[in-house]
Amino acid sequence: MNSTATVYDTQPKSPPGDLAIWVFILAELLVFAVLFVVYAMARRNNIELFNLHQLQLDRAAGLANTLVLITSSYFVVRAVAAIREGETQRCSRWLWAAFSLGALFLLIKGAEYQHHFSMGVTLRSNDFYLFYLSLTFFHFMHVIMGMVILAAVALKAQRGGYSVSEHTGVETGASYWHMVDLVWLILFPLVYVMH
Template sequence: MELSAPPERRVSGDLAMWCFILAELAVFGVFFLAYAWARRQQPALFAAGQGELELGLPTLNTLLLLAGSAAMLAALSAFSAGRQRAGRRWLALTLLAGGGFLGLKGYELVGKALQGITLSSNDFWMFYLSLTVFHFLHVVLGMVIVAAVWRLARNGRYTPESMDEVETAAAYWHMVDLVWLLLFALVYVAR
């Protein structure tokens, strides 16, 4: 009796992107630790700053990013089943969710700027602006990556056997989503 070889195990997507994702998670991790330390040192200041934050738009943004991640998973599933058109539609929905996030977050940030809130207002606002703008830029990069994959998908590039770029885009998009969930919980919700 001949034993069959175990299935080949591999990391989905591009290894370089995974290294980049780990580096970005480390940077956000340091940011979150610094935020927690500063919050512990100045609880009244941070409580006052958080008290000025509305939860409506950030909650909607959370739902948008979760919807974008669900759409990205659906795109992966569609491409792995050879359904090109469906995969492209799901990628477009991911972009739509990301665009909605950027619009709402931009609106929120402009509102803070119009109130005179800057990085030098106090430690809470410095962390709030630094974290949310840094994350905002990551969403922009995620949308550029997804848009590039969508453009390549228009030519039927992805098959069930060749989906590295889609997997890479999905890994990055999910990292952006994960970071937002942590940021949302830490900055907006935890009191």
């Protein structure tokens, strides 16, 4: 057997985590893709309005939240690596660190919403804000959902509920969190930058 065949044989057939979460992830990615394309199509009808209001968004907050989510995703990768090495407590600490960054994301986004609402912005202000608020709030809810999953997995890891041989739950939670990150990586440039 040559080395290529050996490497191929050691590659898993299924993605990390429970297969059901991947079906869910694919469905979620499809929904977000449709929303992103609808945003881009709606922008075609009123490019000047979209460009004008996009410039009023707090790009520094968008940047901060992107860095926060990327870093939290990285922490989750470290949590998975830790449990694969049998380090349950280290796994739990990385997951709580990722959870904390999720909370920071919500705080920053919440401050942005607070600013918009104080300026009288609502869903009915114009088409740009209709899409901006809907898209980002839909993602906001996914961050909350991801944090609930991370907390549940972190608590179980803390109690020694995972091991080197059985840690599907950690990989399942991690995969969902990476999806939340992946979606934001498209959303940020699309809504905050591209004009």
